Amino acid sequence: xxxxxxxxxxxxxxxxxxxxxxxxxxxxxxxxxxxxxxxxxxxxxxxxxxxxxxxxxxxxxxxxxxxxxxxxxxxxxxxxxxxxxxxxxxxxxxxxxxxxxxxxxxxxxxxxxxxxxxxxxxxxxxxxxxxxxxxxxxxxxxxxxxxxxxxxxxxxxxxxxxxxxxxxxxxxxxxxxxxxxxxxxxxxxxxxxxxxxxxxxxxxxxxxxxxxxxxxxxxxxxxxxxxxxxxxxxxxxxxxxxxxxxxxxxxxxxxxxxxxxxxxxxxxxxxxxxxxxxxxxxxxxxxxxxxxxxxxxxxxxxxxxxxxxxx
Amino acid sequence: xxxxxxxxxxxxxxxxxxxxxxxxxxxxxxxxxxxxxxxxxxxxxxxxxxxxxxxxxxxxxxxxxxxxxxxxxxxxxxxxxxxxxxxxxxxxxxxxxxxxxxxxxxxxxxxxxxxxxxxxxxxxxxxxxxxxxxxxxxxxxxxxxxxxxxxxxxxxxxxxxxxxxxxxxxxxxxxxxxxxxxxxxxxxxxxxxxxxxxxxxxxxxxxxxxxxxxxxxxxxxxxxxxxxxxxxxxxxxxxxxxxxxxxxxxxxxxxxx
Ligand SMILES: Nc1ncnc2c1ncn2[C@@H]1O[C@H](COP(=O)(O)OP(=O)(O)O)[C@@H](O)[C@H]1O
Ligand SMILES: [Mg+2]
Numbered sequence: 001x002x003x004x005x006x007x008x009x010x011x012x013x014x015x016x017x018x019x020x021x022x023x024x025x026x027x028x029x030x031x032x033x034x035x036x037x038x039x040x041x042x043x044x045x046x047x048x049x050x051x052x053x054x055x056x057x058x059x060x061x062x063x064x065x066x067x068x069x070x071x072x073x074x075x076x077x078x079x080x081x082x083x084x085x086x087x088x089x090x091x092x093x094x095x096x097x098x099x100x101x102x103x104x105x106x107x108x109x110x111x112x113x114x115x116x117x118x119x120x121x122x123x124x125x126x127x128x129x130x131x132x133x134x135x136x137x138x139x140x141x142x143x144x145x146x147x148x149x150x151x152x153x154x155x156x157x158x159x160x161x162x163x164x165x166x167x168x169x170x171x172x173x174x175x176x177x178x179x180x181x182x183x184x185x186x187x188x189x190x191x192x193x194x195x196x197x198x199x200x201x202x203x204x205x206x207x208x209x210x211x212x213x214x215x216x217x218x219x220x221x222x223x224x225x226x227x228x229x230x231x232x233x234x235x236x237x238x239x240x241x242x243x244x245x246x247x248x249x250x251x252x253x254x255x256x257x258x259x260x261x262x263x264x265x266x267x268x269x270x271x272x273x274x275x276x277x278x279x280x281x282x283x284x285x286x287x288x289x290x291x292x293x294x295x296x297x298x299x300x301x302x303x304x305x306x307x308x309x310x311x
Numbered sequence: 312x313x314x315x316x317x318x319x320x321x322x323x324x325x326x327x328x329x330x331x332x333x334x335x336x337x338x339x340x341x342x343x344x345x346x347x348x349x350x351x352x353x354x355x356x357x358x359x360x361x362x363x364x365x366x367x368x369x370x371x372x373x374x375x376x377x378x379x380x381x382x383x384x385x386x387x388x389x390x391x392x393x394x395x396x397x398x399x400x401x402x403x404x405x406x407x408x409x410x411x412x413x414x415x416x417x418x419x420x421x422x423x424x425x426x427x428x429x430x431x432x433x434x435x436x437x438x439x440x441x442x443x444x445x446x447x448x449x450x451x452x453x454x455x456x457x458x459x460x461x462x463x464x465x466x467x468x469x470x471x472x473x474x475x476x477x478x479x480x481x482x483x484x485x486x487x488x489x490x491x492x493x494x495x496x497x498x499x500x501x502x503x504x505x506x507x508x509x510x511x512x513x514x515x516x517x518x519x520x521x522x523x524x525x526x527x528x529x530x531x532x533x534x535x536x537x538x539x540x541x542x543x544x545x546x547x548x549x550x551x552x553x554x555x556x557x558x559x560x561x562x563x564x565x566x567x568x
Contacts, residue, residue: 013560013561051561054394054564057394057398058398058558059394059397059398059558059564060558060559060561060563060564061558061559079400082399082400083400085398086398087394087395087398089394091568092392092395093390093391093392093567094390094392094395095320095324095387095390095392096390097323097324097327097328098320098323098324102320102323106316106319106320107395107396107399109313109315109316109319110312110313110316110396110399110400110405111399111400112312112313113312138327139390154395158399
């Protein structure tokens with residue numbers, strides 16, 4: 001059963017004087033997301049991630065293509081669909097003067113909650129978002145981390161079956177990002193929610209998502225599990241070694257090594273999984289009598305991924 | 312529930328805003344006093360004073376109510392939170408009606424304040440026309456306020472926040488034509504035509520009849536309510552269409568970032 005079935009979605013924005021400047025934000029995107037999945041849309045800034053998510057969330061009407069979400073057409077049955085979905089974004093913002101609990105209650109009422117049910121839901125969300133101590137704080141006095149937690153709490157107010165998260169860890173400190181990610185993972189675990197999130201952090205997509213779609217310039221360039229993608233585009237972690245002697249020809253044939261290149265005195269080996277391959281390589285080098293002067297492990301960054309994808 | 316959500320939100324925002332004092336107390340008082348003193352300086356007669364002050368009071372009452380309706384959308388535009396309410400299963404009617412209810416409460420407050428002031432300082436009693444004419448007059452102010460507020464919302468949804476000032480200005484201009492300070496018969500032909508198309512004109516006319524002025528129109532209340540109903544439909548439709556367009560053009564998202 002599909003949560004999202006999108007076919008050939010096209011969206012062009014018109015801006016500037018008389019709308020003469022055109023931006024093709026989506027140029028034919030097809031996507032299928034099964035129920036219960038955490039699906040990642042990964043891509044650099046301006047790739048079209050927010051545009052795609054906004055179309056799914058009925059905030060933007062597509063120019064072409066069809067989108068069916070939870071069995072509803074996003075354009076014709078938007079009203080029905082809105083009850084069953086919700087959205088949070090990393091750069092969300094709410095009314096500056098309202099307090100945390102008031103904001104949650106306001107959005108609760110928009111979904112028809114009232115009386116004791118509403119009060120209980122607000123309490124529950126304050127607890128889930130660890131916002132209890134801040135319930136009376138006006139929005140404009142919250143820290144970025146708290147704002148993000150409030151935004152996520154707000155998106156759970158109607159207990160949605162399908163949740164859209166647009167860059168949920170944007171601008172957060174690393175330790176807070178980690179908590180946010182575990183929170184997102186628990187939503188699926190505990191409530192069976194389907195989650196579609198966008199991010200431009202490779203690691204985030206890898207850690208959270210069952211499946212990832214790479215999007216760039218309005219096109220999906222690749223999709224699959226993170227393992228699939230790494231195999232498909234042969235991108236992996238990079239182990240940089242300073243060796244003595246510096247040239248070890250068999251290295252590129254070693255198990256798990258995708259390719260090797262020499263640059264500024266080091267051998268850069270791209271491997272499928274650094275955690276597994278590093279001890280193996282070190283053992284092999286040692287037994288061949290090669291001295292290892294220095295080791296660095298680097299995760300591939302998104303830029304590299306796209307360089308690979310563009311080929 | 313959604314209607315109540317928007318009403319409550321306007322109340323909460325208003326209760327924390329220092330400008331509230333200006334909207335509710337300062338401007339109404341200043342306007343009634345300055346116009347009232349002007350009538351005294353010009354040596355106007357009692358009926359003339361009530362004619363002019365009726366206009367001032369109607370204008371201020373309408374203005375306060377109209378602000379609330381426009382705020383329903385402007386708060387979200389200013390705070391860039393627009394998308395969160397439009398991802399929810401609500402219609403714009405929830406938004407505008409909820410805000411309008413608060414606008415009427417504030418409007419009644421402003422009206423009473425001005426009425427008492429006018430009676431005390433200038434001997435004109437706006438409450439003296441009796442409950443039914445008074446109710447019709449206030450209804451006229453509030454219905455016109457709803458239309459204006461919704462049109463401001465529609466303009467903002469159509470062109471974004473840069474329309475804000477222009478929207479206020481042009482709509483206030485139209486309002487001033489509604490015979491607030493003069494019978495519309497003094498206006499030159501085409502302008503009088505515009506004034507005759509504004510519902511408030513008829514409500515003012517009907518109300519002033521209770522203070523001894525000969526009505527300019529036949530059955531002004533019936534025409535006023537009919538016109539208002541027409542404008543309400545048109546402005547509501549305009550806002551619905553503007554929101555639909557904003558979803559297509561991406562402005563709904565622009566107002567959220
Ligand atoms: N509301 C809008 N109006 C005009 N252009 C837009 C709008 N939203 C996005 N764009 C343009 O569409 C492209 C894709 O944007 P977006 O979907 O926000 O990318 P991402 O979320 O991946 O960073 C960008 O070139 C952006 O400038
Ligand atoms: Mg984005």
